[in-house]
Amino acid sequence: MKLISTLLFFLLLISLTYSSATPTRSRKRDRVHEPCKRLVFYFHDIIYNGHNSKNATSAIVGTPAWGNRTILANQNHFGDLVVFDDPITLDNNLHSRPIGRAQGFYIYDKKEIFTAWLGFSFVFNSTQHKGSINFAGADPLMNKTRDISVIGGTGDFFMTRGVATLSTDSFEGEVYFRLRAEINLYECW
Ligand SMILES: *[C@@H]1O[C@H](CO)[C@@H](O)[C@H](O)[C@H]1NC(C)=O
Ligand SMILES: *[C@@H]1O[C@H](CO)[C@@H](O)[C@H](O)[C@H]1NC(C)=O
Numbered sequence: 001m002k003l004i005s006t007l008l009f010f011l012l013l014i015s016l017t018y019s020s021a022t023p024t025r026s027r028k029r030d031r032v033h034e035p036c037k038r039l040v041f042y043f044h045d046i047i048y049n050g051h052n053s054k055n056a057t058s059a060i061v062g063t064p065a066w067g068n069r070t071i072l073a074n075q076n077h078f079g080d081l082v083v084f085d086d087p088i089t090l091d092n093n094l095h096s097r098p099i100g101r102a103q104g105f106y107i108y109d110k111k112e113i114f115t116a117w118l119g120f121s122f123v124f125n126s127t128q129h130k131g132s133i134n135f136a137g138a139d140p141l142m143n144k145t146r147d148i149s150v151i152g153g154t155g156d157f158f159m160t161r162g163v164a165t166l167s168t169d170s171f172e173g174e175v176y177f178r179l180r181a182e183i184n185l186y187e188c189w
């Protein structure tokens with residue numbers, strides 16, 4: 001009887017050792033709610049105003065029947081779909097050397113308030129970063145900060161996931177806005 005319980009004890013010990021020694025990504029993530037990488041970038045959106053097609057970095061490509069593609073529709077731009085190709089910089093200066101492009105779209109998706117849905121990528125091509133980070137999520141843009149999901153990545157950001165906190169760093173009417181993105185990655189390979 002003593003032998004059996006001793007054996008059982010050792011079996012239990014072995015199985016415990018085994019499970020805790022199995023390294024998995026999720027374990028690392030669960031144990032510490034600390035990001036494995038933290039990055040801050042700015043991106044700059046120059047809105048089309050009817051005369052700046054050379055300078056604009058975004059274009060209204062879809063609009064409700066009561067709007068047009070020159071200016072954003074009334075009722076908080078509800079129904080407008082905007083495609084963008086914005087420079088990404090390391091500081092908040094539009095004229096700093098871009099280290100990549102933020103490319104994707106936003107859709108204004110509520111009549112009552114300003115709010116949008118974002119789907120885009122950071123496409124890097126610089127000595128600092130190569131590859132891309134993909135983002136998706138709701139952007140209640142009147143809030144000081146908004147969290148959107150980092151749903152994946154390639155290159156330096158292979159298979160990454162995390163959360164990006166966006167804040168509007170500057171807003172000049174319907175001409176220009178700058179977003180600050182603080183990216184916290186919780187899965188790094
Ligand atoms: C392009 O747009 C930016 C932001 O509004 C502005 O600062 C800049 O002067 C514009 N450049 C040209 C050539 O219009
Ligand atoms: C677009 O709509 C705005 C606001 O209704 C109007 O002022 C502007 O003339 C329109 N532009 C075109 C090209 O239809």
Ligand SMILES: *[C@@H]1O[C@H](CO)[C@@H](O)[C@H](O)[C@H]1NC(C)=O
Nearest residue numbers: 100101123124125126127130
């Ligand atoms: C990335 O940058 C290099 C060097 O400036 C350039 O030759 C290459 O065409 C760029 N690639 C893309 C996809 O922009």
Ligand SMILES: *[C@@H]1O[C@H](CO)[C@@H](O)[C@H](O)[C@H]1NC(C)=O
Nearest residue numbers: 138140142143144145146147
């Ligand atoms: C935006 O702000 C409102 C009011 O402060 C808050 O109730 C809401 O949860 C916020 N939304 C997000 C997605 O942070």
